[in-house]
Amino acid sequence: MAKSTFSKVDEYGFERPDNFNYDIYEQFMSQYIRTLTRRAQRWSTFKGDIYQKSSTLKRFIRKGIPSDRRTSVWMRISGAENLKNSSELSYSALRKKINNQHIIDTIQIDLPRTFPENIYFSNHEYLPKELFNVLATFAHQNQEVGYCQGLNYIAGLLLLATKDEEATFWLLKALVEKILPQYYIVTMTGLLIDLDVLDELVSNFEPLVHAHIHNIGMPWAMGTTKWFICLYSEVLPTETVFRIWDCLFNEGSKIIFRVAIALIRLHRDKILRTSELGELIGCFRDMRNHESVINCHIFMQEVFKLSGNLSNSTISRLRTKYRIKQIKN
Missing domain, CATH: 1.10.472.80 (Ypt/Rab-GAP domain of gyp1p, domain 3)
Structure with a gap:
């Protein structure tokens, strides 16, 4: 069988594990690329308010949101956009309130542990810096939760998906405070x-x-x-x-x-x-x-x-x- 043409690193920067099954993945991708193309075309023809919850929108989302639409769609359907618009302080203003040294030190200890197998986190300075900003800003504005291990992985993956620090903050806030309440408080x-x-x-x-x-x-x-x-x-x-x-x-x-x-x-x-x-x-x-x-x-x-x-x-x-x-x- 011909050697796989897929890289040791996936499209999001993660190193594939040693036991990764390239044959299965190759079979999957040969079909999934066509699926992605078809879904992108379907999304481009979506009629009506794309952010108004409906059975049609649910069906579209269950079949996958095109990657170039994820940030805007996630922001609207999750309630993160509403949180952003109703907040008295902007994200940049909230970020300026980072001052608790204990929180700062705890997050900085966890940063190198966050996806060390990902080239964008291990080989670049900007992504760990953005991750710190998101986590520290969230911890300072939500004192009940503060910082909890696990949030670094969620925020890190949100950054890879959105490539947007501010959107990542509001999406993290929607997840922790609205969708998954009391997962991350001290008592869990x-x-x-x-x-x-x-x-x-x-x-x-x-x-x-x-x-x-x-x-x-x-x-x-x-x-x-x-x-x-x-x-x-x-x-x-x-x-x-x-x-x-x-x-x-x-x-x-x-x-x-x-x-x-x-x-x-x-x-x-x-x-x-x-x-x-x-x-x-x-x-x-x-x-x-x-x-x-x-x-x-x-x-x-x-x-x-x-x-x-x-x-x-x-x-x-x-x-x-x-x-x-x-x-x-």
């Missing part, structure tokens, strides 16, 4: 509740997997915390993550659970073949290499094949259930 209350929600959802949708994981004794926090905290940014291929975020910004946090169930369903047989904790954790760690995960278009189809009602209202009901349970305990 929102995250702990959502892990309980995930447990119930897996029990409902994949009872055999649920029983197997409990029998082995793997806490959901051990296998899936990164899924939630980093919004899959350190877990799945970059283009797959951006396709997930397209839907997350438009449809809310139910998307995180849909993705989780899809990942577990795709790896059902492999999970069920594990017999001890280390093997099971390794299975969760290696999920990025599945053929259908690399092919982001097929993966997103899997995400929305999920039968049953997994709406935001369902997630809200389950969150209330486990919040009450936490209070009682």
Whole structure:
């Protein structure tokens, strides 16, 4: 077979892992490039208000936002544009308020750890500087959250997608304060509740997997915390993550659970073949290499094949259930 023409570094600057399957990726890209071209043409013919939420817009977004439109579309559908326009202070004014040395030092320690395998972060000065500005500005204006590990990966990937420091700040603010409330506070209350929600959802949708994981004794926090905290940014291929975020910004946090169930369903047989904790954790760690995960278009189809009602209202009901349970305990 001819040697792959794809670089060791992907289009977003990430070095591909040693076990990266170039054959699968080549098969995927030969089809996906045509898909991207077709979707770009479809977006150019979109009629009506492109930012008014509708079933048509949802369908378009689920099939992927063209990369050159992502920043403007994300800003509008996420509520980040509204946050920006309603803020008493501009981003540049907020950035001038950076003065807490503890926050500054903590973020600066984390900067070299943020995507060290990415050439744009490791070989250039401007992107780490922009990342620092975004994280420090956010931490100073949101004192309840401040700075939390995990935010660096989200903000870093937002910078790679938007190439816009100010847009990245407002998108990060929309995610943390509106879409994923209480994930990043000191107690991580929102995250702990959502892990309980995930447990119930897996029990409902994949009872055999649920029983197997409990029998082995793997806490959901051990296998899936990164899924939630980093919004899959350190877990799945970059283009797959951006396709997930397209839907997350438009449809809310139910998307995180849909993705989780899809990942577990795709790896059902492999999970069920594990017999001890280390093997099971390794299975969760290696999920990025599945053929259908690399092919982001097929993966997103899997995400929305999920039968049953997994709406935001369902997630809200389950969150209330486990919040009450936490209070009682």
